[in-house]
Amino acid sequence: MASLNISNLPEEILCKIIEMVGADSFYYLGGILRAGRRGYALVHEPSVLRKCNVQPMVTFATCQICTGGQFREFFIKCVTAGNTNAIYYEGLYAALMVGPEKCIRILQPNVPNHDLSTLAVGIFNVCIGNDKEASKLFQQFAANHYDLRSDAIVGLGADLEWRLISFGAPYMNRYGASFKFPDDEVIKSPSCLYGHDYTVDFEGSYLKYSYTLSIRQCYMFSLVYLKYFVNVICFLSYTVSIRIP
Structure with missing residues (x-):
């Protein structure tokens, strides 16, 4: 041939x-x-x-x-x-x-x-x-895509965090002053969102597992509200530790 x-x-x-x-x-x-x-x-x-x-x-x-x-x-x-x-x-x-x-x-x-x-x-x-x-x-x-109460949101948030770290996200409280989470008929702000040291422990029978985030640049803040688990970048340099049984 x-x-x-x-x-x-x-x-x-x-x-x-x-x-x-x-x-x-x-x-x-x-x-x-x-x-x-x-x-x-x-x-x-x-x-x-x-x-x-x-x-x-x-x-x-x-x-x-x-x-x-x-x-x-x-x-x-x-x-x-x-x-x-x-x-x-x-x-x-x-x-x-x-x-x-x-x-x-x-x-x-x-x-x-x-x-x-x-x-x-x-x-x-x-x-x-x-x-x-x-x-x-x-x-x-x-x-x-996915319900905000689903486990998939955790994986997506972790991917987002990892990519930002790989691009060299610096330590910096860059958007702490402007950070504003939605609070309307559909999306409600968690009561834990403001006014504390951002080390949060949540326990609830409807929440199933543990997830711990060590944050570089103050940018990944995990919010848990009722069944919502939304990984939110807020550029706040804190470590967020969330333990959910």
Whole structure:
């Protein structure tokens, strides 16, 4: 059988192959990038960038997607192309480098379809005092993803915390003054939210397990209200210890 000549494959087929390669990991696109001008151009097709798996880049080479990093230019191209995960990571990075308002603008294309982005936008609205907007976002999150009383919210909050730490979140009481949790007909502020040292023990027969958070930068504050367990970033440098049997 004659060997397959990749260079003679139709553009559409070759692009689809590269899409699948990139969807596995961005690392696998390196050889194609170095294969010549055609390979370089195809890797930078919007459809390839949009589906490219940037998670290994963010997880194992975090500093390289930041300003001045080796992968920064390619990463931003993925963001511009509408890559959902790239948008999410860039939003969190912008929250620390520029501020929550910038983060919210970057994450908007992902709302309400992407769970972590929707939760993050709600949380950052809490940080800057937009409690009504935060309430809308939390309701959108619940309608499109998970009930705020579910165990899933804990895992998402932990992911959000870990990503911010990986981007170098500093110790700083940055948004303590503006922090405002929703208090309306749908979302109620926990009575434990204000006016204490943020070390909280909750016990209740309807709450099932233990969860302890050690916080760097005063930014992850876990709120438990009735059956709600909402992990909220508030940029307060305290350790929150929550024990729930």
